[in-house]
Amino acid sequence: MRVEKDIIVLRPDGLHARPAAELVKQMKQYESNIHIIYKDTKIDGKSIIQLMKLSVKQGEMLKVEIEGDDADEVAAAIERFLSSE
Amino acid sequence: MSRYVGLVLISHSYDLAYGLKMIASQVEPDVPIAIAGGTEDNDIGTSVIKIKEAIESVYSDKGVILFFDLGSALMNAELAIDMLxxxxxxxIADAPLVxxxxxxxxxxxxxxxxxEALKVAxxxxxxxxxI
Known part of the structure; x- marks a missing residue:
């Protein structure tokens, strides 16, 4: 299964080092391959090294590409995480 | 056995090591992290004894990774491991400290x-x- 989705970051703290660490911990629990695309850069959603350089402010948009049996769950989890206020 | 690989942060400055521990512990409060910052008198430098004690304080079968700030700390880190x-x-990780x-x-x-943890570090x- 493959899911592609645009997600707007709603959390007031955006996505930087600390939330990135929380997100990576969640993503590692899933089977799917997860990629996040931001400003023409595609990163592995399970890599803290790659995620921690993302500095995404509230209101900006990311694209996620997820491939795997639990892709729907992953998409929902990412959306929930990035939307939390 | 601890569930987590332990970390030792070695810096020539106590404050630097302490500050970095605060950052890492905020993200991962359960991971054992010890610091060895400054000399025994807390001057700028590193201490074999401090490093050795830091390793012992976070040691488990899971293992320990040492991080150091500047090259000259490496010798003391190696010496501390030798003493153990x-x-x-x-x-010892060959990686940027922060x-x-x-x-x-x-x-x-x-x-x-x-x-795995060493590789990612x-x-x-x-x-x-x-970006």
């Missing part, structure tokens, strides 16, 4: 083993900070 009888599961510790803390907190050498 060269345990195979105590490794990024390496941060990445290792997250990996350790996710349950990574010693080799050392990959931060290649990290471009800006």
């Amino acid at each position: 009888g060269n345990p195979q599961n105590v490794k 990024e390496g510790v941060y990445a290792a803390a997250v990996e350790s907190g996710c349950g990574a083993d010693l080799e 050392e990959q931060t050498r290649l990290l471009e900070k800006k």
Whole structure:
């Protein structure tokens, strides 16, 4: 299964080092391959090294590409995480 | 046995090591992290004794990764490991201090083993900070 989705970051703290660490911990629990695309850069959603350089402010948009049996769950989890206020 | 790989942060400055521990512990409060900052008098420098005690305080079968700030700390880190009888599961990371510790803390907190956490920490050498 493959899911592609645009997600707007709603959390007031955006996505930087600390939330990135929380997100990576969640993503590692899933089977799917997860990629996040931001400003023409595609990163592995399970890599803290790659995620921690993302500095995404509230209101900006990311694209996620997820491939795997639990892709729907992953998409929902990412959306929930990035939307939390 | 601890569930997590332990980390030792070695810096020539106590304050630097302490500050970095605060950052890493905020993200991963459960990962054992010890600091060895400054000389025994807390002057600028490093201390074999401090490093040795820091390793012992976070040691488990899961292993320990040492991080250091500047090259001259490496010799004392090696000496401290030597004093402990060269345990195979105590490794020194060749990595930037802040990024390496941060990445290792997250990996350790996710349950990574010693080799995995060390690998990810050392990959931060290649990290471009800006997209």
